[in-house]
Amino acid sequence: MSKTITQDLSFLHxxxxxxxxxxxxxxxxxxxxxxxxxxxxxxxxxxxxxxKQTDEFESVFWRGSDLNALYQRAASARHVAGSMExxxxxxxxxxxxxxxxxxxxxxMDSTRGAMRAVYQRxxxxxxxxxSFLATVGSVxxxxxxxxxxxxxxxxFRELSNVGQATIAHVAPGIAEALIATAMGxxxxxxxxxxxxxxxSDTAQLATRYESFIEEVSNVLQRRVAKPRDMANxx
Amino acid sequence: MVRLPGNKSEPGKLRAAFFALLVHVVFLALLVxxxxxxxxxxxxxxxxxxxxxxxxxxxPAAPVAKTTSQPKPVKPQPQPQPQQKxQPQPQPxxxxxxxxxxxxxxALKDKTEKPHPEKEVKxxxxxxxxxxxxxxxxxxxEKPVPKEAIKKPEPIKKETPKIEPxxxxxxxxxxxxxxxxxxxxxxxxxxxxxxxxxxxxxxxKYKAMxxxxxxxxxxMPPDLPGNPAAEFTVTLLPGGDVLTVILRKSSxxxxxxxxxxxxxxxxxxxxxxxxxxxxxxxxxxxxAVYYRE
Numbered sequence: 001m002s003k004t005i006t007q008d009l010s011f012l013h014x015x016x017x018x019x020x021x022x023x024x025x026x027x028x029x030x031x032x033x034x035x036x037x038x039x040x041x042x043x044x045x046x047x048x049x050x051x052k053q054t055d056e057f058e059s060v061f062w063r064g065s066d067l068n069a070l071y072q073r074a075a076s077a078r079h080v081a082g083s084m085e086x087x088x089x090x091x092x093x094x095x096x097x098x099x100x101x102x103x104x105x106x107x108m109d110s111t112r113g114a115m116r117a118v119y120q121r122x123x124x125x126x127x128x129x130x131s132f133l134a135t136v137g138s139v140x141x142x143x144x145x146x147x148x149x150x151x152x153x154x155x156f157r158e159l160s161n162v163g164q165a166t167i168a169h170v171a172p173g174i175a176e177a178l179i180a181t182a183m184g185x186x187x188x189x190x191x192x193x194x195x196x197x198x199x200s201d202t203a204q205l206a207t208r209y210e211s212f213i214e215e216v217s218n219v220l221q222r223r224v225a226k227p228r229d230m231a232n233x234x
Numbered sequence: 235m236v237r238l239p240g241n242k243s244e245p246g247k248l249r250a251a252f253f254a255l256l257v258h259v260v261f262l263a264l265l266v267x268x269x270x271x272x273x274x275x276x277x278x279x280x281x282x283x284x285x286x287x288x289x290x291x292x293x294p295a296a297p298v299a300k301t302t303s304q305p306k307p308v309k310p311q312p313q314p315q316p317q318q319k320x321q322p323q324p325q326p327x328x329x330x331x332x333x334x335x336x337x338x339x340x341a342l343k344d345k346t347e348k349p350h351p352e353k354e355v356k357x358x359x360x361x362x363x364x365x366x367x368x369x370x371x372x373x374x375x376e377k378p379v380p381k382e383a384i385k386k387p388e389p390i391k392k393e394t395p396k397i398e399p400x401x402x403x404x405x406x407x408x409x410x411x412x413x414x415x416x417x418x419x420x421x422x423x424x425x426x427x428x429x430x431x432x433x434x435x436x437x438x439k440y441k442a443m444x445x446x447x448x449x450x451x452x453x454m455p456p457d458l459p460g461n462p463a464a465e466f467t468v469t470l471l472p473g474g475d476v477l478t479v480i481l482r483k484s485s486x487x488x489x490x491x492x493x494x495x496x497x498x499x500x501x502x503x504x505x506x507x508x509x510x511x512x513x514x515x516x517x518x519x520x521x522a523v524y525y526r527e
Contacts, residue, residue, distance in 0.1 A: 011265050011266050012266060030258075033258065034254055034255070034258060035254075037253070037254035037257050037258065038250050038251050038254040039250075040250075040254070041246070041249070041250030041251075041253040041254055042246065042247060042250040044250075045246040045249070045250060186261070
């Protein structure tokens, strides 16, 4: 008796011995965990790159380099540029479409609008998949719990068929059911941690972009005050 | 107005997928191989099984082996040499799992040397050699593996020699086996008796402890004449809790009876032997408490 139980308690045996719904739950959780880890790593790379590019562009921009040259660089390297560079590019292009002599109010409005649009799109890109992490983090414990409850229900139902109930009759069933909870937690914990981390990272980036938009529009507005410079732009 | 910024290619999609897989594979490997799910449990169980037993059977077994065998201190060490020459049969019994290289050797010797050692050694053997042969086997079986129960190795000793020599030398071995079996039966009886005596001693000891504990809780009513005795039947639960206390025979002084009854309830949990097998002797306990010691 004791020997069979100890043999049954190996990890793979437990998974193999679980009932079909519990196995399905485990499979679901495994998939959720795999995908969420995939997103975790993708987001990790993306955000790390984004922060690096933003740092670089900000330092270049505030070093007082020529806006025109910056624009040229941003436009040519659009596919590898960071979000901040793209925001700047969109705003500057919109700004240069208006030639001198036009009222400054609408120009600045549309410039800011163009930057806002790109900003929204970039934020959308940065925040993509974060909702999936949040979902996995909040739902997979419940899914695992469902598997556990189901497994324990079965374990006790089988117990009712046995005349003399001992702990040895329920123990394997409960153990295999509890694996579902363990898997749910294994999927949820990293997802929640990653979600919180990435959400705060994106929020920080968002603040930086927003203040950058304001600053760029101020710089451009100052440019309008000196219309002679604008002649160079086209 | 604004052209859509070209879809920026996300960095490291494949790399991320690879890392995600890696995390899971590592975690799974940790679960399956890192934790010894299988090995831990049997160890714990085997300890449970043999925790109480060895103290009873092994001690009585040792003196028996000593008295019967004189050459014992010499034999066990040079085991392989004398046994291969003189006793081809018991060897497979002693070494339950000899290296596979040895077996053919033994088989060869069985065939080649059989006639000589059988006639030379075995003839004077049946009575005298019995003991020394018996002794080393016991030594080797019992000493290095003190956890093994007595009952298990013995049936093996009886049966395995029966099968092997039966084909070749039947009559001599029959006598030998009978003697051996007799000896083992005797030994077993001795051990059983010893274990029983031990159990009885244990029960007596704990009964005395129960008495002492109850006595220490009695608040003696002063100045009763003589030495009255109150007898109670106490029903115990495993763990030493008192279920019921029934006055079987009054001492004649209700004051004393009540004091003893109170003391019995006060004394719980009563001391019980750790071996749950002995509890049956304590389930319905008859206690006689005297006024004076």
